[in-house]
Amino acid sequence: MLRYHVLGPVRAVRPDGTDAVLGGPRLRALLTALAAEGGRAVAPGALAERIRSADAPDPGDGGGIAALQALIGRLRRAVGRDAVELTPGGYRLTVGPDAVDVFRFERLTAEGLAALEGGRPADAARVLDEALALWQGPPLLDLPDGATDPLAVRASRRHAEARLGAAAAAVALGRAAAVLPELTALAAAAPLDEPAQALRIRALAETGREAAALAAYEEVRSGLADRLGTRPGPELRALYGRLLAGGGPASRGAGYADGAGDGVTGRAGRTGGSPAAPSPTPPPFASPLPYPPAHRAPRRGNIPARLTSFVGRNDELGEVAAALAAHRLVTLTGPGGAGKTRLAVEVADRTRPDDHPDGVWLAELAPVRDEAAVADAVLTALGVREPALPARSSGPPADPLTRLVEFLCGRRLLLVLDNCEHVVGAVAVVVERVLGVCAGV
Template sequence: MRYFILGATEARDERGRAVPLGGARLRALLAALALRPGRVVAVADLVAEVWADEPPHDSPAALQALVGRLRRALGKDAVASAPGGYRLAASRAEVDLYAFERLGREGAAQLAAGDAEAAAGTLREALALWRGPALDDLPGHSGGGDHGVRLQARRFAVLRQRIEADLRRGASGDVLPELIGLAGDHPYDEPLQAQLIRALRAEGRGADALAAYERTRRVLAEGLGTDPGAELAALHAELLAAPVPDRTSAAAPAVPGAAGAPSPGTGAVTAPADPIADGGNIRPRLTSFVGRQADIRAVRSDLERARLVTLLGPGGAGKTRLAEEAAPPGAWLVELAPLDHPSAVPGAVLSALGLRETQLAPREERGTGRGSATELLVEHLGRRRLLLVLDNCEHVVGAAAELAEVLLTRCAGLSVLATSREPLGVPGEVGWAPMGGE
């Protein structure tokens, strides 16, 4: 006999034929026993799992009667009596849950050993055992209560490993539609978001990869008041440092938060001769921003009388969202949080403006003379009137302040709106502290 609890509870004989089990209580009892094959389950535990919050008046007698019905369905030796409880006469190999766990371990070991092809097949076999929510016939909490929640988490971990195996074997295009859906359903799952960004990059969709990172950064900031972790930050830095040509096709699946056209900094193949002329990289939000209109007006008023306005406050205070809402059309947003060295600030601005690949040789980037990142910024911004939004300056506040001062001094039409946990300390700076939250 084989038992199936990864979905609706089933029992199948040696020929694979389903055994009729009857009502919901009988299926719940079998699920509770099959969860611990070969082990004695106490009467109190079985009563709690089969009847949840509505146990019968004489629960031991009711359970005994239910066990009798299960024996008639499965065979008299299928369920054994033991002191204090009952035991399903089966091994772990006869229960689909434990077959899934064995295959999951094998697939993980294959992946760790570098055999992505074998790992993808093994992990697919494991996931194919799921026919629905685990322990779905146990009453009370959906999916079998705490047991079901743990098993669903284990399934999701195996799913991520299978996606990782597919990415490593070069099947990014095959898994991309699945990843887009999963990333939308699990917006706080950073490893999953990283897999999506890697798949987009592997498919040559540099603009969508950057947009996916930005969407994740905003979700984490707005929902949790935190910044992306090390893996996402490293991916973002790689995209900025070595963008791939954007090969987005009309048939490519859409990514939530991605623009239809290539984003700045996605490579020389698609970058226009003058990317700044295209105007701005701040995309409209899909969510409303009610209750902050007075703040927006105040920031815009400060920008009319000062060329450097810094929105001050702790993480999660709403600085980034307010800056985006207050910025006029054509403004350019530069995300500084992922940077791990102050010298990268000018290069990050170049990348955000779409100038790095067409204008800057990598060996010259950190210089200060002609051809350096700062000089190229002065050259391109000196003849324009625009607003530059420097977001999360506190990570590199000294370098951000130095660059802002140089650009404001030498680019007469430039204004800067910064967000930071501390002032930049540049002459003429106007500090503004948002009172609301995001």
């Protein structure tokens, strides 16, 4: 089976490692548009419109659907007739779940960030390095207006998270010096991103450059004050306090790295003429830490580390939290790139652990291409494997939805189902069954 690359220039790679020859911008745009659907069908009219501005129609090629049909013929000659299928819903690439690099990249990034959140930096470094190796350039580069496509926007955001996560894993593994140039670049690109700035400051301190770390903190503090009218959050202030306490990185203890905990309660100190402010109790919707502090008991679940600050949207946070307190099912809708995922994850992670003693869990459904695989994807997100379920004395094995319901019954947890729109029918069936049987979900 061919593998398709849309991170950077589009490529179709045969099993023997050779590239299919893709001539002309319209042919490359067509392949990019189909690959970006990950195996879903695209109506001919929508497909023709999506690639229309890639180039003028070929002479004698006709226009609209006729031109598209001619392009489909050329694409089949390049990648194989069976690689492009005409279905009642339109044209689709016959691809497996990991055959398109952007979807594999998203899956690996989610796994790597979950490993980092779970305190497994070595696993996180390995998986995130594998994800970043797939990134060969901007996503959907050969598609007209590809830079504004929701998939490209999402992938670019995940790329920044993967880079920062890989750097965080390296720092946790004692390789701060190796990733300091990368962290410096990331921090320069996002001067108001507190988790990125905190990680850079920590790396400076870990490499013995504590004066530079204090100066970097002052730059962040003044930047936040000048541009947002705010001061650093509790994690940055706690990190600053630990820097002021002096001593080498090793003497600070495991909790130093996380930039959280006891804060700077009443500890005086100056850098660049600015006093260290006391660290107040965070408000109910305080910005989360990039990874959990060592002294805090980690909550159960798989919510990934957020590697960028969450600024504003307090009204929406409160509104969604209130809805969640009153209803067992809350749905967030809106256009692509509006921030539904981030809002849902923020609200979920800020709920009280006592409300969901069995954890807060995120099932990423973007890589799922088959509606029949939705329940399996949720089971995988929950970490459920067959031996963990009740044994059956006889009869055929239970279907995935039955196994999911069996697992969830009697548990009290919060489940976030993300990117549902392309499998919404199957998601509705799963949600109705779970809510109808599992009162604690």
